[in-house]
Amino acid sequence: MTPLVDTAASDDPAEGLRAVVALRKLADRLEAIQVENARRLGWSWQEIxxxxxxxxxAMHKKHGPGR
Structure with a gap:
């Protein structure tokens, strides 16, 4: 397993919850990168x-112009 997965599976709630926060931040960053990539390639907000x-x-509000 990876360190983050090990931490997420910890019996210590504080460690596990910190891993949840880290995973959420990572997922949000990956989403932003891929939405930007899709828009650059001409995808519509609906397709994304x-x-x-x-x-x-919701997608346009979260990632639209000015965000």
């Missing part, structure tokens, strides 16, 4: 939202 399983409005 469909792949991520969210509404177009």
């Amino acid at each position: 939202a469909d792949v991520l399983g969210v509404s177009r409005q």
Whole structure:
């Protein structure tokens, strides 16, 4: 296992919860990178939202211009 996975599976709630925070931050950063990549390649907000399983409005609000 990786250190983050080991920490996430820890019996110590403080360690496990810190791992949850780290994973959320990583997932948010990866999402931002891939949304930017998709937009650069001409994907619509709807196409991105469909792949991520969210509404177009939520995707545009989270990643739209000025964000």
